[in-house]
Amino acid sequence: MRALLVDPSAPAGLRLGTAPDPEPAAHQALVRVTATSLNHGEVTLLVPGAEPGAVLGWDAAGYVERAAADGSGPAAGTPVVTVGEAGGWAELRAVDTALLGAVPEGADLGVISTVPVAGASALRALHRLGPLLGRRVLVTGATGGVGRYAVQLARQGGAYVVATTGDPDAHGELLRGLGAHEVLADPADAGPDVDGVVDLVGGRQLVAAYETLAAGGTLVSVGHAGGDDEHFAHGVLYGDLGRHDRSVVSFFLLGGGAPLGRDLAWLAGRVASGALDAGVAWRGPWTEAAEAAEALRGRRLHGKAVLDLA
Ligand SMILES: NC(=O)c1ccc[n+]([C@@H]2O[C@H](COP(=O)([O-])OP(=O)(O)OC[C@H]3O[C@@H](n4cnc5c(N)ncnc54)[C@H](OP(=O)(O)O)[C@@H]3O)[C@@H](O)[C@H]2O)c1
Numbered sequence: 001m002r003a004l005l006v007d008p009s010a011p012a013g014l015r016l017g018t019a020p021d022p023e024p025a026a027h028q029a030l031v032r033v034t035a036t037s038l039n040h041g042e043v044t045l046l047v048p049g050a051e052p053g054a055v056l057g058w059d060a061a062g063y064v065e066r067a068a069a070d071g072s073g074p075a076a077g078t079p080v081v082t083v084g085e086a087g088g089w090a091e092l093r094a095v096d097t098a099l100l101g102a103v104p105e106g107a108d109l110g111v112i113s114t115v116p117v118a119g120a121s122a123l124r125a126l127h128r129l130g131p132l133l134g135r136r137v138l139v140t141g142a143t144g145g146v147g148r149y150a151v152q153l154a155r156q157g158g159a160y161v162v163a164t165t166g167d168p169d170a171h172g173e174l175l176r177g178l179g180a181h182e183v184l185a186d187p188a189d190a191g192p193d194v195d196g197v198v199d200l201v202g203g204r205q206l207v208a209a210y211e212t213l214a215a216g217g218t219l220v221s222v223g224h225a226g227g228d229d230e231h232f233a234h235g236v237l238y239g240d241l242g243r244h245d246r247s248v249v250s251f252f253l254l255g256g257g258a259p260l261g262r263d264l265a266w267l268a269g270r271v272a273s274g275a276l277d278a279g280v281a282w283r284g285p286w287t288e289a290a291e292a293a294e295a296l297r298g299r300r301l302h303g304k305a306v307l308d309l310a
Pocket of ligand 1: 039117121145167222223253299301303304
C-alpha cells in the first residue's frame with residue numbers, strides 16, 4: 001500500500017512511499033482510508049522523533065474494507081472515521097472497532113477526518129469540566145483544531161464562552177461566529193469567575209488561566225502548543241482566598257483505552273449535518289503533506305489541514 005513515511009531528509013520529514021499492508025487482529029476492522037487530517041502534536045513532536053520509514057497518523061476516514069473477524073464493528077462498505085496511535089497516513093488501516101465510528105452516508109470524509117483528535121479531545125475535555133449550562137468556560141488556543149471544536153461544543157452545551165487567541169483582531173470575528181461570547185488575547189482578562197478551562201497552549205497561559213478559576217473550577221490541560229514551562233508563583237495554589245478546590249487535570253485522548261466509537265459517530269453526525277464547523281483551513285492531496293505540516297508547525301495555519309488520498 002502507499003503511505004506517508006517518516007523521512008528526515010524529506011521536506012517536513014515526510015514522503016510518499018510504500019509500506020506493507022497491515023494485518024488486522026480479530027478485534028480490528030481493515031479500513032480503506034480516503035482522507036486524513038494533520039494534528040499539531042504529530043507534526044511538531046512525533047514526526048521529528050520517529051524512526052525513518054514509520055507510518056504515523058492518528059486521524060483517518062474511509063470505508064470498511066473488511067469487517068472485524070470477531071463480529072464487532074460495522075460491515076464492509078460502511079463509511080467510518082477512525083483514530084489510533086499510528087497508521088492513519090496510509091491507504092489501509094487496521095483499527096480497533098472500539099476506536100471507530102460510523103459516518104452518515106454521503107458525508108464528506110475529508111471534513112469528517114478532522115473529528116477524531118480535534119473533535120473528540122474537545123468533547124472529552126468539556127465532559128471533564130462537568131455541567132456546562134450557565135457556566136463560564138475559557139478556551140485558550142481557540143483558533144486551532146481542538147479549540148474551534150471546543151468553542152462550538154461549549155456554546156452548544158449552554159456555556160458562556162471566552163476564547164483566547166494571540167491575535168484577536170485577526171481571529172475575533174471567526175471565533176465569535178463559532179460561538180464565543182468574548183475573544184481575548186490574554187487569559188488573565190477572562191476572570192475571576194471562570195468555572196472551567198480547556199487549555200491548549202500551556203506555559204504562562206495555563207498559569208494565567210488557572211488564576212481565573214472560581215471555587216471548584218477545573219482546568220483541563222489538553223495541550224502545550226506554546227512549548228513553555230509552567231511556573232506557579234508561591235501562594236497561587238493556596239486555598240484560603242475563598243476560591244477553594246480548584247484543580248488542574250492532565251489529559252490524554254487515547255489514555256485509559258476508553259472506547260471512543262460512540263463519540264466519534266456523534267461528532268461525525270454533527271459535522272455532517274452542519275451543526276459543527278470542522279474548521280478546515282487547508283485541504284489538498286497527500287502529495288502536498290509537507291506544505292500543510294510546515295504551515296501548522298509555523299503557526300500560519302489556524303484550523304485543520306485535510307489530506308485527500310487521491
Ligand atoms: N492531550 C491530548 O490528548 C491532546 C489531544 C489533542 C491535542 N493536544 C494538544 O493540544 C494543543 C492544540 O492542538 P491543536 O491540534 O488544536 O493545535 P493547533 O491547531 O496548532 O492550534 C493551537 C493553537 O494554539 C495557539 N498558540 C498559542 N501559542 C502558540 C505557539 N507558541 N505555537 C503554536 N500555537 C500557539 C494558536 O492560536 P493563535 O495563533 O490564534 O494564538 C493555535 O491556533 C497541541 O499542543 C496538541 O498537541 C493534546
